[in-house]
Amino acid sequence: MGRALRADAERSVRAILEAAERVLAQDAGASMEQIAEAAGLTRITVHRRFANRQALLEALAVSAKQQLIDAIEEARPDSAPALVALYRVTVNVMRVKNTWRYTLSHATAHTAAAAALWEEIDAHTVQLLDRAQHEGLLAPDADLEWTRQVYYALLSEALNRPGADRDPAAQDPDAQATLVIDTLLHGAGPRG
């Protein structure tokens, strides 16, 4: 890396990444110019910070995944009973996933850096699920990889859940986390 960016340049980078998320969420094929405009900058400045479109996409992916990791670690997934930790992690992840909807759901740029971050996220998740299994929260014969996949899917679905109009409580992070975990553990069938 060269020298550190100047403060205003750093601000530009953040503005671009956030604008890219917003714009691409509505049109995955949006142009650099649309992104620049949404960031309150010129197309040229975007090109100065990110050599080409691909580089921007990669930076976006890395940034979002890093925030996801931070959110997970901030929830201290290794302390407290697994159910409590799972709940805390879910709430934190939901918040980040809500902010970076596009970037975190469209796994476009498959760079080494991004892949490494995903592996770290997966590792965190599986470790937590493994602990949950040992604490009797999950079935002893549950396939943890499949459980992880289902967990991710439920997180996405909870965010895309409509009906925020009639039931504003459904948008509440706590309510969403509860729904996700409840569904993950018990499904939709009747309780024993």
Added chain:
Amino acid sequence: MGRALRADAERSVRAILEAAERVLAQDAGASMEQIAEAAGLTRITVHRRFANRQALLEALAVSAKQQLIDAIEEARPDSAPALVALYRVTVNVMRVKNTWRYTLSHATAHTAAAAALWEEIDAHTVQLLDRAQHEGLLAPDADLEWTRQVYYALLSEALNRPGADRDPAAQDPDAQATLVIDTLLHGAGPRG
């Protein structure tokens, strides 16, 4: 509609749609030419059948959704106990969803026709889930819209499940359907 297409033209249309699915699955921004080539045709022929790119995307969406409806109705979702019907529907849907991965997961073209088909699919699904609920398969207080969302998500996840290498049985449609339904009904927690 004008007069019916000649047999060879009809074949071309099918080839184009199938090629589009294959090509777009790997690169959502693929050009008309790439699609044409994959279909064994010229770019010009594609333009003759579909005025523009958008029209092709819409036709693709309608075609795939129609096949999904056919697959559901073919499973006779209103006969037999709900669990059996759910199983049959799941197997059939899985087959179609596997063939039209791209089209059925990327809800791009939002035309009136495509939206109407989705509503029909949703109606079928919710009706089946409602019957399942009345038969005691689902919890009496289960939110059927959420259940439907989770069901769709599980179908997608089952298709994207890796590990076909070590465990070829995981690719078996019956095994996949069993996994989806089991997870939908009971989640990953221990059984009562």
Added chain:
DNA sequence: GTTAATTGATACTTCAGTGTCGCAGTTCTG
């Protein structure tokens, strides 16, 4: 077997997006 539809080949136009450059004005940093 005759007619009408379909297709491929070639060529052309149009257009949007990408990426670059130099220069002038502004803003941060030490």
Added chain:
DNA sequence: CAGAACTGCGACACTGAAGTATCAATTAAC
């Protein structure tokens, strides 16, 4: 405050894809 870094502006070249037109050759349909 002085130098360095950053941004905006205008202009430019380049690429790739979309879409159109005509004509000859082929192929299905009745």
